[in-house]
Amino acid sequence: MKLMGSGIRLSKHLVALAVLCIGSVSLAACAKDEPPAFPEGSWQQRMGKIRAAVRGDEADPAFAATWSGYRSHLQAVTGLPVETFEASDYNGVIQAVASGQVDFALLGAGGYANVDTQVGSKALPFLLVRQAEGNTGYYSALAVRTASPFRILADLKGKTIAYIDFNSTSGYIYPRHELIKQGIDPERFFAKSIMAGGGTQALLAMMNGRVDAAMITVSAGTPETGFATGNHVSLARRGLINLDEMRIIWTAGPMPNSPYVMRTDRPQAFADVLRGALAMLPYEKPDVWASMGQAPGNDFHPVSRADYADIMAIRAEDISQRRSGSGE
Incomplete structure (x- = not known):
């Protein structure tokens, strides 16, 4: 099973996109603890905050480091507070995305397939982590x-x-x-x-x-x-x-690899900024990237629903077999 194409490494052009999209953020306010001022009707004002669902594991210190890195990075780029909702199991994250309680999440391929059966194009994969060797x-x-x-x-x-x-x-x-x-x-x-x-x-x-x-x-x-x-x-x-x-x-x-999945019923400007902000992280903040447990050379790679078609089919087959009693 292969992902479509080798793609182009996401880098500087998405940095510019992210910066342009958030040019209205008050940098003075962001530098302090005061809430930033956003233009009336802007996507930042409409959303108020960014919400991510994660599967928590208090026993794993890498978990805290990873999501602390994402929070600090996204808050610095967007000027919005970032909240992470921790679920105790896979299904908790799946339902948070499917119900629209969060804006994005990191899901396993099978978890995304589950979300797809519930809400279809209302939630779509957009990035995954690519290892330095090019493996996806x-x-x-x-x-x-x-x-x-x-x-x-x-x-x-x-x-x-x-x-x-x-x-x-x-x-x-x-x-x-x-x-x-x-x-x-x-x-x-x-x-x-x-x-x-x-x-x-x-x-x-x-x-x-x-x-x-x-x-x-x-x-x-x-x-x-x-x-x-x-x-x-x-x-x-x-x-x-x-x-x-x-x-x-x-x-x-x-x-x-596990996809980052975004709700598509959010403002398009938010989608552009989120994609760009994550893509720039390995290049613009390698120290933060490393603190999140990522090896040098790892970066993000674009994906779409089509890249998970095989997993969707396998999951549907497994469910069918279990219901019929021939598999589980």
Whole structure:
């Protein structure tokens, strides 16, 4: 599965667009704690603030750093306060976007597919993060404990597995689709499955012996070269696991990176500014970009609904199978 075209790296021309669109902001007011003055009828006055939905994870310090970076950057560019609404699970973010409670959000591909079935073109993807190597996709990975006897997928027949979430692309929807393509019915192959609620929780459930295997998310690499980022790397950096105590025995992918999704019933000027403000971040504020956990060379890449057509079809197929009782 590939995203359409290699595209052009978003850079300076969008910086100019963002600056032009917000030229009416009172810089003196923005430099202080006083509310900025906006022209009557401007998009800033009409919106009053920018609202983003995020899936919160108080246990992961990278979460706080990432969204603190976005808040400070967008507030500086637009002069508007930025509020982030934290949801405890994937569905909370999905419903916040679908109901229009927020203006934009970072969603998994499967989460966006869910939103699309609810509101269609009222919410559309517009950017994703591209790695320095040019990759715009990531992988599902099946992890087991190094001390276990499991070395290939077939070894897990009749064993237990932790998925991430029903709405997780890499942690449920996509790998199950790939298993079925290989002639494996996940419902009969595994003796038991649980929904851990997140990649961190799934991996810890496996490492703690609650299940035999965990479906996790990995990126910045390939099955042949290994992966530089993922749930396992994040936990290792926090000292919660040792990488030599686990191994990956199966992967599926790549699938398109998680999209930033925007409500389209907002002012067009806001859409232009948001797109430009995010695109300029890696170039104009590399220190902030790095503090958000992004590697040097990572940037944003434009996407559209068409880039997620395959994921939409896979999700629809999975739901159909589960309803009919042939899949889950």
